[in-house]
Amino acid sequence: MADEEKQQDTGSDAWDATQWHVVSKGETLSKIAEKYYGDPGLYMKIFEANSDILKNPDLIKIGQKLRIP
Amino acid sequence: MKSRKYWVPILIVVFGLFAASCGSANKDAATAAIKVAEDAWNAAKGEVVKYIPDQAKGVDDAIKAAKESFDKGNFDAALASAKAIPDKVKELTAAAAARKAQLAKSWEEMSGGLPRMLDAVKSRLSILSQSKKLPEGLDKAKLEGARGGYEAAAKMWDDAKAAFSGGNVADAVAKANAVKEKTVEAMKALNMQVPQAAVKG
Numbered sequence: 001m002a003d004e005e006k007q008q009d010t011g012s013d014a015w016d017a018t019q020w021h022v023v024s025k026g027e028t029l030s031k032i033a034e035k036y037y038g039d040p041g042l043y044m045k046i047f048e049a050n051s052d053i054l055k056n057p058d059l060i061k062i063g064q065k066l067r068i069p
Numbered sequence: 070m071k072s073r074k075y076w077v078p079i080l081i082v083v084f085g086l087f088a089a090s091c092g093s094a095n096k097d098a099a100t101a102a103i104k105v106a107e108d109a110w111n112a113a114k115g116e117v118v119k120y121i122p123d124q125a126k127g128v129d130d131a132i133k134a135a136k137e138s139f140d141k142g143n144f145d146a147a148l149a150s151a152k153a154i155p156d157k158v159k160e161l162t163a164a165a166a167a168r169k170a171q172l173a174k175s176w177e178e179m180s181g182g183l184p185r186m187l188d189a190v191k192s193r194l195s196i197l198s199q200s201k202k203l204p205e206g207l208d209k210a211k212l213e214g215a216r217g218g219y220e221a222a223a224k225m226w227d228d229a230k231a232a233f234s235g236g237n238v239a240d241a242v243a244k245a246n247a248v249k250e251k252t253v254e255a256m257k258a259l260n261m262q263v264p265q266a267a268v269k270g
Contacts, residue, residue: 014266015182017189017256036260037196038204045196069192 019068029057036068045069095144099151103135106154113162120168120239124161128154172238179245180233182266183226186252190219193259206260215258222251 021032029047030040037045047057049069054060110128118125135150194216197203203212229244249267256263 014269015178015185015264017182017185017264019189019193019261034204036204037200038202038207039200042196042200069196 021066021068023060023062023064023066025062027060029060032066032068095148096139099135099139099144099147102148102151103132103139106132106135106151106158109155109158113158113165116165116169117158117161119237120165120172121161124164128157128161131157169238172242175242176233176238176245178266179242179249180230182264183245183248183252186249186256186264186267187219187223187226189261190215190252190255190259191223193261194219197259204260207258211258215255218251218255218258222248222255225251 019036021036023032029043033043033046034040043057046066046068047054049067053064054066060066110132114125114128117128131150131154135147135154138144138150139147194212197207197212203209225244226248229241229248232238232244233241253263253267
């Protein structure tokens with residue numbers, strides 16, 4: 001199981017199936033896409049799934065919690 | 070001595086009539102008790118068989134035993150057996166209602182959670198099908214296994230919903246549990262986080 005893929009706080013909803021990733025130092029959306037999909041070119045899938053918190057795919061912050069579709 | 074000669078047959082006749090009337094009273098009481106037992110069971114049997122089927126046979130056997138005693142002329146035994154049945158039926162009716170409520174609760178929880186798990190797996194499979202290379206820890210065989218598991222689970226989920234719509238909650242919950250197992254398997258194969266409620270079982 002991917003260590004960094006975190007589940008949303010399950011206190012209120014134990015059935016939440018959203019997949020999460022907490023951004024670490026040096027990570028980019030491409031690297032995260034490679035980790036989960038094997039293909040860095042699929043980074044836009046992650047960007048689109050987090051359009052509510054990301055405005056630019058090149059700008060992600062350490063500690064940011066991203067949905068991984 | 071002369072009067073004794075007449076009294077003996079009279080007493081025999083009186084005792085005979087008394088015994089016959091007692092036997093008839095027991096027969097009537099046993100008949101009524103068996104009817105009450107059968108009516109109670111007929112009213113409750115549907116729900117008991119549906120929700121706690123393993124316990125239904127006991128009542129069928131008890132009614133059969135009461136009838137057998139009755140047929141053999143053992144009205145006291147028939148009455149005793151039949152009288153105990155309505156209480157047992159009451160007990161089973163309560164147990165069936167409790168099981169029904171438990172199943173309804175399970176269904177409510179799973180019908181809210183399973184579609185989200187299925188959607189998450191579907192989404193991941195869709196993206197992985199566009200990937201030029203699979204991520205670490207996932208090979209083609211595992212991916213195909215997860216895809217097959219997802220497809221089976223999605224179909225079974227439709228069956229579970231149909232069973233619930235048809236009023237068969239027990240079958241719907243059994244199918245939903247199978248969906249949960251298959252979906253959890255697929256999520257693990259795809260290195261996805263499994264929701265806490267699905268892990269707990």
